[in-house]
Amino acid sequence: KKSSLPGKLIDCRSSRPEEAELYIVEGQSAGGTAIAGRDSRNQAVLFLKGKVLNTESLTASKAMDNQEINDLVMAIGSGIGSDFDIQKLRYHRIILLMDADSDGNHISTLLLGFFFRHMREIIRAGKLFIALPPLFRIDVGKEKHYAQDDAQKEEILASLPANRKAEVYRFKGLKKKKKEKLKETALDPKTRNLMRVAFYA
Template sequence: GLTAIISVKIPEPQFEGQTKTRLGNAEVKNQVESALAETLIFWLEEHPSEGRKIIDKCLTASRAREAARKARDLIQKKSLLDSTSLPGKLTDCSEKDPELCELYLVEGESAGGSAKQGRDRRFQAILPMRGKILNVEKARPDKMLAHEEIRALVTALGIGVGESLDLSKLRYWRVFIMTDADVDGAHIRTLLLTFFFRYMEPLIANGHLYVAQPPLYRIKKGKKQDWVYSDTEKDAIMKKYGDSRGVDIQRYKGLGEMNPDQLWDTTMDPEKRTILQVSIEDGVKADEIFTTLMGDEVPPRKAFILSHAQAVRNLDV
């Protein structure tokens, strides 16, 4: 909650990470500290009440960081001491080579059950996600690590979070977010993307994160059957048929509406599936969007919604 703006002009700035939130020029630190220290000391002596509030805030933040560190260490120790410490609801694959393995994060127990039955158990693991996970943009790190669904996800991947993340320990080379094709599914997908961007950004940067694309429709006429992934594609197929008589259209809003064979054929079969790879083209812009859409401040989010209202093409109310 405390923000200070310091203008520093550097001929050749070096930043750490794609989000460019931390300056990497080591020579700047001592000069800035020296320039600010004396003035800040005088200001605190003249404003004891404000100084006390700042100190209290710093102490609270310090306690939160320490709690997060202890929670993170606890997760890592459990993983090191207990080789069977994988989350109980994870249905693992038999393959042991991480580069050949896939993990599906599936919305809901029902769809998770269908995915478990429809998967290729040799290389595909399933982790059902119960409900909406914590919005980490609004939560302290210790609260994030105490959240059951996030702990299960962190443990399953095996790489840790934040500064302690070690990508060499990744247990699954491809991680898929698989949610329903409705507003709730989009919300859960956004919550998961927020978590990965804030705490597992290298997973995205190294091309390990994907979004599964389950079909929106099944269009059947006679013996011919089409799986359709967008309204535009549906309209094109219907135009091709011309006469709508005898055409059966089934809309899939939930993954649980498909049986295991259908889920495999449309969404999980590497030979047939359509997938989207998550990438970060502009780290600063991505940081701004997550802050606006998922953060505590309501006015920026309202302004964003109003400015983009006319661009909405699929509204579910």
């Protein structure tokens, strides 16, 4: 029910879970940019403001005492622990979008631990993703190439013909990105790079 959704969730217009996506972002600044750059038809944004707990050793009820975890569970809609029901999932893509720095990696790790411990079926169903916004864009004429790090950037540059001129653009962190750049690198299905979280035997 929409009335019970957390205030930090900016929902999408679509009520069809199979086409809806939930972006989980760190902080209100990054959340505001994601909200401005998203496709409001099917992309929702939940921004986390406070500290995310390490829930590995916590029961479901104890995990829910944390405001950020509570907001996350309410937004996803499927419940938690013995109340979990994947049929009530409100989004068929849940996407972690964090900065590629130590803080962002720490928050992603805590959230992955939460899903593994308390919402494992979401991972089993292939609904959890990590956004991998590139660090660089290399423009060669009208062609655009994206690199996740310095090594990939150098690899792309080395592969170009000697007579092709390349312009290298380094992207800023999520909080400093303009909405057009965030859309290009993390939100637009045509240009974004998502990694599905999965179990391996």
